[in-house]
Amino acid sequence: MTETIGIWVAALLTLFMFSFLYKDNPFYKFAEHLFVGVSLGYSLPYTWFNVFIPYVYNPLFLKKEYLLFIPCVIGILYWFRFSSKYSWLSRYPIAFGLGMVGMGVPLSMHASVLVQMRSMMLPLDSINITLIFIGTVSILLYFFFSKAHKGIYGRFTSIGIWFMMIGFGASFGYTVMARISLLIGRMQFIISDWLHIIK
Amino acid sequence: MKFSEFIQKVDRRYIYIVVALAVIIPLIYPPGFNTYMTTPVEDLYRHIDKIAGRDDKAILIDFSHDTSTMPELYPMEIAFLKHCFQRKIKVFTIAYYPPAAAIIEMALAEVKEDYPDIKPNIDYCNFGFKSPALYLPIVLGMGDDIAKAVETNSEGCMLENLPIMKKIKNYDNIQVIIETSGASFGLSYMTYARGKFGVDIAVGITAVMAADVYPYLQTGQLVGSLGGLKGAAEYEELVDVFAKNDLDYSKKKSRDVKWRADQYSLSKIDYKYKKARIGMDAQAFVHILIILFILIGNIGYFIEKKQSKEKYIK
Numbered sequence: 001m002t003e004t005i006g007i008w009v010a011a012l013l014t015l016f017m018f019s020f021l022y023k024d025n026p027f028y029k030f031a032e033h034l035f036v037g038v039s040l041g042y043s044l045p046y047t048w049f050n051v052f053i054p055y056v057y058n059p060l061f062l063k064k065e066y067l068l069f070i071p072c073v074i075g076i077l078y079w080f081r082f083s084s085k086y087s088w089l090s091r092y093p094i095a096f097g098l099g100m101v102g103m104g105v106p107l108s109m110h111a112s113v114l115v116q117m118r119s120m121m122l123p124l125d126s127i128n129i130t131l132i133f134i135g136t137v138s139i140l141l142y143f144f145f146s147k148a149h150k151g152i153y154g155r156f157t158s159i160g161i162w163f164m165m166i167g168f169g170a171s172f173g174y175t176v177m178a179r180i181s182l183l184i185g186r187m188q189f190i191i192s193d194w195l196h197i198i199k
Numbered sequence: 200m201k202f203s204e205f206i207q208k209v210d211r212r213y214i215y216i217v218v219a220l221a222v223i224i225p226l227i228y229p230p231g232f233n234t235y236m237t238t239p240v241e242d243l244y245r246h247i248d249k250i251a252g253r254d255d256k257a258i259l260i261d262f263s264h265d266t267s268t269m270p271e272l273y274p275m276e277i278a279f280l281k282h283c284f285q286r287k288i289k290v291f292t293i294a295y296y297p298p299a300a301a302i303i304e305m306a307l308a309e310v311k312e313d314y315p316d317i318k319p320n321i322d323y324c325n326f327g328f329k330s331p332a333l334y335l336p337i338v339l340g341m342g343d344d345i346a347k348a349v350e351t352n353s354e355g356c357m358l359e360n361l362p363i364m365k366k367i368k369n370y371d372n373i374q375v376i377i378e379t380s381g382a383s384f385g386l387s388y389m390t391y392a393r394g395k396f397g398v399d400i401a402v403g404i405t406a407v408m409a410a411d412v413y414p415y416l417q418t419g420q421l422v423g424s425l426g427g428l429k430g431a432a433e434y435e436e437l438v439d440v441f442a443k444n445d446l447d448y449s450k451k452k453s454r455d456v457k458w459r460a461d462q463y464s465l466s467k468i469d470y471k472y473k474k475a476r477i478g479m480d481a482q483a484f485v486h487i488l489i490i491l492f493i494l495i496g497n498i499g500y501f502i503e504k505k506q507s508k509e510k511y512i513k
């Protein structure tokens with residue numbers, strides 16, 4: 001019974017959302033606001049019971065692990081953002097956050113830059129690698145603005161534009177697929193779970 | 200009104216109706232188009248399948264998304280779980296988003312009902328929701344000791360006491376970490392878990408992000424990827440062809456559409472296990488429709504442009 005009510009509510013809210021395609025209306029507005037409220041309402045108690053209670057309240061007050069006071073106090077300092085007089089205190093937790101970012105720099109450099117560069121320095125023994133090489137060099141030169149894009153240099157950088165256009169086209173194609181997938185997902189729910197036309 | 204003017208001024212609501220019909224009709228009467236395999240999906244399937252039946256190896260799936268991307272990512276997650284349960288592959292699940300915890304429960308319940316022999320905390324373990332603030336300590340900590348880093352499962356039981364953890368200590372026992380996400384493509388896992396401990400990473404992502412992962416596939420930083428509904432459809436089919444029939448993966452057979460078609464009958468498969476494939480039928484129709492719209496729109500545009508030019512010359 002509970003499942004059936006849930007399916008009906010979900011189906012009606014889906015139709016309310018789709019009604020925007022005709023024009024803006026109170027049903028759409030209602031569903032939109034409900035979505036925002038429910039998302040926040042769901043996350044708040046979930047975080048309270050799954051994060052605050054097991055990781056702060058229990059160790060601090062039941063297990064008497066008082067060392068946890070230090071990160072708690074540092075975390076609370078974030079709230080001083082709302083005070084114009086004491087907002088400087090919030091910089092301390094931000095400093096800790098930045099320290100964490102610093103920790104990730106060498107590993108990020110390795111994962112996102114060095115390994116990627118290494119894959120550009122392979123022998124040009126296949127069509128794919130040659131194409132990747134030409135594409136990378138021509139795009140990098142296209143974004144090099146200290147030399148006018150004229151003559152042979154200009155012609156070579158225009159190859160970079162072609163590579164980028166093909167890349168944008170692939171991304172756009174994938175985006176269309178993603179958006180249609182969302183529609184398909186909702187339609188599958190309506191046709192299968194709600195109306196039981198397909199099983 | 201001339202044709203070119205009509206094309207330029209057609210009410211978009213008519214287009215919505217046509218698109219809706221192009222989705223609904225193939226969903227009700229699926230034409231059953233072939234699913235062609237791609238290397239990133241095959242690689243991931245093979246990589247996971249290698250540890251079938253082993254109790255010292257497992258895979259970890261990070262459900263890193265909320266309900267908005269479920270149409271694309273949920274069929275992938277169902278297919279991963281079905282593959283693992285069918286081939287006796289140990290699987291861990293984790294979520295750093297509150298809504299994802301509910302999605303894990305739903306996916307596990309949906310697949311588990313067809314595998315009554317599969318037991319929680321013995322064959323699979325749901326780590327449940329962990330605070331995003333604990334993401335880095337957990338990801339780095341698992342390199343040393345998974346039970347210490349994650350501490351408890353979704354029911355609050357200590358991991359160190361669970362039977363599934365008997366032979367599983369750290370990343371050395373993790374075959375692959377799969378992040379299913381609509382926002383990131385495993386970069387944090389690639390940076391920290393792979394960068395520091397060398398564990399293999401794969402992703403299941405929405406189609407919007409699918410093009411972005413190719414540089415990482417080329418370098419081998421990702422062992423595989425599933426891009427959108429298409430990736431999910433491919434994995435669904437591989438599971439139905441190889442895992443369901445307890446066959447070892449073969450690339451030659453996987454690429455043989457006719458051989459694959461002989462291995463199973465789509466009409467006999469539960470709807471929940473073929474959602475992506477049925478969805479791809481509708482997807483194909485809509486793509487054709489969109490190409491037609493683009494062509495017609497452009498024809499209308501050029502006719503109108505030519506006519507306005509002629510008018511100006513006169």
